[in-house]
Amino acid sequence: MSEIKTIVVNRSAYADNDLEADYLRKYLKEKGTYVVNLMSSPGAGKTTTLTKLINILKSTFRIGVMEADIDSDVDAISIAKNTGVKSIQLHTSGMCHLDAGMTKSGLDGINIEDLDLVFLENVGNLVCPAEFDTGACLDIMILSIPEGDDKPLKYPLVFEKCDLVIINKIDTISYFNFDFKKCEETIKMRNPNATIIPISAKTGENVDKVAQYFIEKVNNWKEK
Amino acid sequence: MSEIKTIVVNRSAYADNDLEADYLRKYLKEKGTYVVNLMSSPGAGKTTTLTKLINILKSTFRIGVMEADIDSDVDAISIAKNTGVKSIQLHTSGMCHLDAGMTKSGLDGINIEDLDLVFLENVGNLVCPAEFDTGACLDIMILSIPEGDDKPLKYPLVFEKCDLVIINKIDTISYFNFDFKKCEETIKMRNPNATIIPISAKTGENVDKVAQYFIEKVNNWKEK
Numbered sequence: 521m522s523e524i525k526t527i528v529v530n531r532s533a534y535a536d537n538d539l540e541a542d543y544l545r546k547y548l549k550e551k552g553t554y555v556v557n558l559m560s561s562p563g564a565g566k567t568t569t570l571t572k573l574i575n576i577l578k579s580t581f582r583i584g585v586m587e588a589d590i591d592s593d594v595d596a597i598s599i600a601k602n603t604g605v606k607s608i609q610l611h612t613s614g615m616c617h618l619d620a621g622m623t624k625s626g627l628d629g630i631n632i633e634d635l636d637l638v639f640l641e642n643v644g645n646l647v648c649p650a651e652f653d654t655g656a657c658l659d660i661m662i663l664s665i666p667e668g669d670d671k672p673l674k675y676p677l678v679f680e681k682c683d684l685v686i687i688n689k690i691d692t693i694s695y696f697n698f699d700f701k702k703c704e705e706t707i708k709m710r711n712p713n714a715t716i717i718p719i720s721a722k723t724g725e726n727v728d729k730v731a732q733y734f735i736e737k738v739n740n741w742k743e744k
Numbered sequence: 745m746s747e748i749k750t751i752v753v754n755r756s757a758y759a760d761n762d763l764e765a766d767y768l769r770k771y772l773k774e775k776g777t778y779v780v781n782l783m784s785s786p787g788a789g790k791t792t793t794l795t796k797l798i799n800i801l802k803s804t805f806r807i808g809v810m811e812a813d814i815d816s817d818v819d820a821i822s823i824a825k826n827t828g829v830k831s832i833q834l835h836t837s838g839m840c841h842l843d844a845g846m847t848k849s850g851l852d853g854i855n856i857e858d859l860d861l862v863f864l865e866n867v868g869n870l871v872c873p874a875e876f877d878t879g880a881c882l883d884i885m886i887l888s889i890p891e892g893d894d895k896p897l898k899y900p901l902v903f904e905k906c907d908l909v910i911i912n913k914i915d916t917i918s919y920f921n922f923d924f925k926k927c928e929e930t931i932k933m934r935n936p937n938a939t940i941i942p943i944s945a946k947t948g949e950n951v952d953k954v955a956q957y958f959i960e961k962v963n964n965w966k967e968k
Contacts, residue, residue, distance in 0.1 A: 561785045561786045561787060561868070561891075562785045562870050562891055562892075562895055562898070562899065563785060563888075563890060563891025563892045563895060589898050590871065590898060590899060590900065590901075591897065591898060591899075591900050592894070592897040592898050594894055594897060594898075614875075614901070616840065616869075616871035616872050643871065644785070644870065644898070644899075645840075645869055645870070645871050645872075646786050646868065646869070647814065647840035647867065647869050647872070648840050648869075648871070648872060651838075664787075664890065666787060666888065666890035666913065666916070667785075667786055667787025668786075668787045670816070670818055671786055671787060673815065673816040673818060674786070674813050674814060674815060674816050674818075674868070675786065675814060675815075675868075676814065676815050677814075677838075689890065692890070692916070692919060695916060695919065
């Protein structure tokens with residue numbers, strides 16, 4: 521897969537991002553396409569996790585992936601090559617986050633008519649993406665073991681906002697000084713309702729639990 | 745060390761950040777205080793690296809540290825406890841970066857009269873901090889092995905801007921799929937003049953080389 525569609529997405533013309541995000545969610549409900557906004561620090565394992573996850577979920581859902589980055593298209597190529605699902609690259613014109621207008625441009629570019637589930641891989645950044653509602657149906661994040669257990673203390677908003685916190689690279693926990701219980705407690709302090717699933721995208725451990733989480737989420741959403 | 749001075753720094757009232765940054769650099773030259781702006785992703789090892797580095801450099805320079813975070817004061821406490829140097833916490837009021845005005849507020853708070861060298865630990869974020877000149881004399885960054893060798897492709901500006909790229913956590917390189925040569929090449933593509941020093945802040949490997957780098961930088965600056 522050498523040619524990947526790349527879309528340059530620009531800041532929305534709408535003044536009210538929250539309003540546009542709500543409008544987008546209604547549109548997605550009409551279309552029957554569930555969009556998941558995935559956030560994390562750079563290098564926490566978003567693309568690797570999505571690859572493993574999609575290879576489980578693709579027998580259940582018709583899946584698409586939008587990879588947002590400031591530059592490069594390595595992630596969209598990687599997803600297409602390693603999962604076979606429809607994948608596009610969004611370039612953010614230097615922006616540190618995606619808003620609802622940028623997400624809508626991406627969705628128009630990937631064409632959601634034949635998709636049940638779209639993953640939006642946000643720019644690797646624990647701060648700004650959390651401040652902008654993308655219009656996705658669900659916000660989730662990945663924290664990776666090498667980043668340390670203190671991140672929920674330092675980056676409150678993203679942990680408050682995410683329904684699911686995937687803790688990745690648990691295969692490295694014996695190497696890093698990461699207190700899993702303390703981390704769980706601080707995540708719950710930020711967001712008592714967060715679901716926390718420890719995984720290793722590298723070894724595949726527990727990725728099936730994340731897949732099950734999405735099957736339930738999408739099915740509940742469709743029934744509503 | 746249980747009490748750490750915390751300063752809430754707000755966005756500058758000045759419209760022209762670049763102008764204010766240049767003004768700050770002139771002021772620092774007059775005062776004889778060299779300020780280093782340290783950037784990285786969350787969890788790349790800024791505080792651990794600074795701790796090891798300062799314990800080498802503190803016999804040569806009078807050092808201060810300003811720890812910027814959106815929330816928490818764990819880093820400033822850690823620096824003060826583990827190095828004994830003057831350390832303050834800056835809270836950014838939710839902001840994802842520091843500008844020159846915020847840096848000046850921090851410097852006023854730490855009082856630079858008796859300091860030769862001040863490290864400013866920026867908010868953990870590879871995007872926004874690179875967009876704002878803090879007025880520091882030098883911009884440096886840490887990339888850590890678990891983040892992956894593709895980061896210079898995805899986050900161009902921070903690599904273009906930094907004179908020194910420290911590659912941390914090299915003690916974990918056998919575990920992660922990190923191509924050091926490829927990473928070096930892409931850093932040099934972004935910034936042919938960058939100095940690249942691989943270290944392990946955990947084991948202390950090569951931290952003396954970083955210390956030597958700063959001794960030369962500060963001495964050259966003072967002689968100018």
